[in-house]
Amino acid sequence: MQFHNRGAGIYVPDGTAADAALARTTHLAVAAHQDDIEIMAYHGILECFGRDDKHFTGVTVTNGAGSPRDGLYAHYTDDQMQMVRRLEQKKAAFVGEFSAHVFLDYSSAAVKDADGPHVVEDLKKIIAAMKPQVIYTHNLADKHDTHVAVALRLIRALRELPRDSRPAHVYGCEVWRGLDWLNDDDKVVFNVEAHENIAMSLVGVFDSQIAGGKRYDLATMGRRRANATYFASHSVDQSQAQIYGLDLTPLVQDEKLDIGGYVQGFIDRFREEISGRIAELS
Numbered sequence: 001m002q003f004h005n006r007g008a009g010i011y012v013p014d015g016t017a018a019d020a021a022l023a024r025t026t027h028l029a030v031a032a033h034q035d036d037i038e039i040m041a042y043h044g045i046l047e048c049f050g051r052d053d054k055h056f057t058g059v060t061v062t063n064g065a066g067s068p069r070d071g072l073y074a075h076y077t078d079d080q081m082q083m084v085r086r087l088e089q090k091k092a093a094f095v096g097e098f099s100a101h102v103f104l105d106y107s108s109a110a111v112k113d114a115d116g117p118h119v120v121e122d123l124k125k126i127i128a129a130m131k132p133q134v135i136y137t138h139n140l141a142d143k144h145d146t147h148v149a150v151a152l153r154l155i156r157a158l159r160e161l162p163r164d165s166r167p168a169h170v171y172g173c174e175v176w177r178g179l180d181w182l183n184d185d186d187k188v189v190f191n192v193e194a195h196e197n198i199a200m201s202l203v204g205v206f207d208s209q210i211a212g213g214k215r216y217d218l219a220t221m222g223r224r225r226a227n228a229t230y231f232a233s234h235s236v237d238q239s240q241a242q243i244y245g246l247d248l249t250p251l252v253q254d255e256k257l258d259i260g261g262y263v264q265g266f267i268d269r270f271r272e273e274i275s276g277r278i279a280e281l282s
Ligand SMILES: [Zn+2]
Pocket: 032, 033, 036, 144, 147, 175
């Protein structure tokens, strides 16, 4: 499969031919950076882990050139950081038994260019080749511009594909902003307590990001534990680890649905819940 950038590529941990590895994919995650998938889409990895009938593939859209660096990596050039981050992502794909991992190798600036057609065209090619059942991406209330841009390019790609290539479910998940604020009726709740050792390893292999003191491994496990414990105040915990998702499926099924207005609906219901409780108890 040919992509726009010369540095793009596909890694298949078990050595299957790339086309076959894409075609068998049932669960897909599309993320901005190396490590985002392991933080936000562990549910998809878990659904497919150790299974013959379900397969997970990751897509990382950017090249990692702009990554922060410290400690062992403080003096690395942008080129060296790209190599390190790609190697770390391959380690995670191997540990997580991914069917394949696709590196699209774009700069952040290219992803944020709303008029640039190439990211959308690359995503269309990948999705048409696999017709996944479920796609995980960034949520549209995330506070990182590149994350939101990736989610918007993905929605555009899916809207431009024939309906039979579109997945049954598209979920926006948590990295640079949790989704605890969503009203409980609006949350998609993923129970991810299984294989906690694998969950920790998947985030832990991204040493270049953790080395500077940002303990994404501990923070990610902590968020999942906090989500599970603080989900319901009057019952015992149903799960020891939860990830929240924002359902993006309606935006993919209805090309005319306004994206900003759809997200605003979640914010409006959140506001109504809080002001309604204060009014009731005053
Ligand atoms: Zn990221």
